[in-house]
Amino acid sequence: MKKISAEVNGKKITKEVPDHTLLSVFLRDILNLTGTHVGCDTSQCGACVVHVDGKSIKSCTAFAADVNGSRITTIEGITKNGKMHPMQEAFKKLHGLQCGFCTPGMVMSAIDLLQNNKKPSDVEIREWLEGNICRCTGYQNIVAAVKEAASKM
Amino acid sequence: MKTFNYHSAKDVKEASKLSSSSSAFLAGGMTTIPSIKLGLASYRDIIDIKGIKSLSGIKVSGKSIKIGATTKHVEVANSKDVKKAIPSLAVLAEGIGDPQVRNRGTIGGSIANNDPSADYPSACIALNAVIHTNSRKIEAEKFFKGMFETSLKSGEIIEAIEFSIPEKSNYQKYPNPASRYAVVGVYVAKHKSEVNVAVTGAKSCVYNDKDLAKALSSNFSSSAVDAVRISSSGMNSDIHASGEYRANMVKVFAKKAVEAC
DSSP states (O other): OEEEEEEETTEEEEEEEOTTOBHHHIIIIISOOTTSOOSSSSSSSOTTEEEETTEEEEGGGSBSGGGTTOEEEOGGGSOBTTBOOHHHHHHHHTTOOSSOSSHHHHHHHHHHHHHHOSSOOHHHHHHHGGGOOOSSSOSHHHHHHHHHHHHHO | OOOOEEEEOSSHHHHHHHOOTTEEEESSOTTHHHHHHTTSOOOSEEEEOTTOGGGOOEEEETTEEEEETTOBHHHHHHOHHHHHHOHHHHHHHHTSSOHHHHTTOBHHHHHHHTOTTOSHHHHHHHTTOEEEESSOEEEHHHHEEETTEESOOTTOOEEEEEEEOOSEEEEEEEEOTTTOOEEEEEEEEEOSSOEEEEEESSSSSOEEOHHHHHHHHHOOSHHHHHTOOOOOTTOOOSSSOOHHHHHHHHHHHHHHHHHHO
């Protein structure tokens, strides 16, 4: 067992978990933060993207133990006082989702893009979202939503 | 998933001491973690080396760039020093996987794994890299032994990779549309007294194509590539590309790389 201390969505937590606990399992099953989705579980689909120390990573391909001491932000942590994050607003307004399964990962990944590039082009958005797979939308509205959010953030 | 004991090593000495025949060093974990999850590998001990500060960072010194083993792909891709000294190396790092892989994956992890389709091994061969470990220095040509095989010994840890700064260089690849691993990748580097043409993705292990290197050493132009015959013998053949296709792509990319130099 390993003692994990981390700051998750602004709250300090300490939990003891088996050494091989994946970060995705830690978030969903132990902290009950089920907004982070597990799709392929092989680090391809990106539904499980969260931020660790401000950078997007795939939580299905990290151990809770190896992010010990980090600052973690999940989709639950980006709303402020019950108000949606501008990226969430844009996805809602422009129908950047259908079934919604990939959306938490898309949103977390897209927020990281805007941290690196404030005004991304369509091509840059598509290249950045290489690791996020959506099987519903055909991506057009996702790209439009990220552009809309970029103009608001 | 099979369980293991997780250790976070504070320095290289401790990491080496903790290692055994049933342990693995963990850096970004981009290959190690999926391998464990898929049951392709199991270990009694996982030794995390991410926290060892001396293993990370980029240093330029005159004729070479030394990159610490746990330096992430995103750090190489964004490094002003790398972009200035060896722009093709920054381009290579930018083309690995996806942003989340680049935020986590490391150069040392990539070469220690020696995936036949990985990008970094070709940079090591083309740029006459020296692999610094906790016990010796290994020339890239002697480091990559075969498919997923290197000359690293048990308990040996890569500390840094030192690349020679070439006069000109360029990396071209056809990425697998899903994984972004190279179906074929060709790294051409023109040094003062030689040219290297490192090929990845085409065979079971990265290699320096001696015929292309020789032709380009005497005449560094894309027309010199035309005269070289690339055999498809020993080339990988799979659902992504046939051996003949790969052989042709080696030539196409060698020409493109020379023209872009």
